[in-house]
Amino acid sequence: MNYNGFLFQSEDIRAMPVRKRSPGKSLASILAAADNGLQALFAHAHRLQTLNRILRGALGEPLGPHVSLCNIRTDTAIVTADSPVWLTQLRYQAPTVLHILQSQPGLESLRKVRFKAQPAREPAGPTSPPRRASLSPSGAETLGSAAEGIQDPELAEALRRLALNGSTKA
Numbered sequence: 001m002n003y004n005g006f007l008f009q010s011e012d013i014r015a016m017p018v019r020k021r022s023p024g025k026s027l028a029s030i031l032a033a034a035d036n037g038l039q040a041l042f043a044h045a046h047r048l049q050t051l052n053r054i055l056r057g058a059l060g061e062p063l064g065p066h067v068s069l070c071n072i073r074t075d076t077a078i079v080t081a082d083s084p085v086w087l088t089q090l091r092y093q094a095p096t097v098l099h100i101l102q103s104q105p106g107l108e109s110l111r112k113v114r115f116k117a118q119p120a121r122e123p124a125g126p127t128s129p130p131r132r133a134s135l136s137p138s139g140a141e142t143l144g145s146a147a148e149g150i151q152d153p154e155l156a157e158a159l160r161r162l163a164l165n166g167s168t169k170a
Helices: 010-015 027-032 039-059 084-092 094-102 137-148 153-169
Strands: 067-073 076-081 112-117
Touching: 039 067, 039 094, 076 084, 076 094, 084 094, 084 112, 094 112, 137 153
Parallel strands: 076 112
Antiparallel strands: 067 076
């Protein structure tokens, strides 16, 4: 038997020991380990989620659902809007956004808010099927009369078929 360029006898393969995989650690146990270095990242992400809910709720309708708190670095919060239109509205609310965030524990030293447009990522939904082209009765008549004046028999026949299809649909 030839396997990736190596020649084996069938009994050689049966004699090979099968090594069982060790179950290893589950993803949850790896992530829960205190020494993995990810704890700070998870804590930061959880805090951002909480602050994002607070900010959206405080801004209310119609602006709140279009806003996301993306990150906080030292004294700057980065807030995005899902379109340039909402970004403009958000910039008018800059003092309010800063006040809302500064009122949260641990963010008293926040001094700036940067705004960016970041369109929401939505999965592409099903699209409607393309519309089939249709031929009006007058178009079918024009094609039929054009076919009569064409010297090329194949082209004339193709135009007649098109004209026939258009006239039967009307």
